[in-house]
Each structure stands twice: as structure tokens, then as C-alpha cells.
Amino acid sequence: MDDARRDACINLVFNLGLTRFRQFKRMIKAFEDRDYERAADELLDSKYAFQVGQRAKELSDIIRTGKY
Secondary structure, eight states: OOHHHHHHHHHHHHHHOHHHHTTOHHHHHHHHTTOHHHHHHHHHSSHHHHHHTHHHHHHHHHHHHSOO
């Protein structure tokens, strides 16, 4: 995984906590499959994204593109 995507995951763990981050099973599976489009979509299709809005959009863009 490149630095930008790794940093997006670190940001999520920092904000959610590791226990809640681990509940994003479909997103994590997409990361394991290196399907970053699907990982970004899974992030956006979450209660977290609804709650934080723009932050989730920014992180999903980083996950999707691998660029800050």
C-alpha cells in the first residue's frame, strides 16, 4: 500500500479507534484485494461517512487515487 492510502487508514484508526475500524470488514477486504475503488465506496457507504461528511469524502478520494 502506498503512503497516501496508509495515511488515510491511520487517520481512520485515529478517529474511530481500532475496534471500530475493524468493523469496516468490506472496506478492509477491498484493501486486501487492492480494490481501492471498492474500498473508497465502502467508506462512503457507512454511518461514519454520514456523520463526518467532508472528512469521509476527502479520505475516500485519497483511498481511490492514492494521492493527497
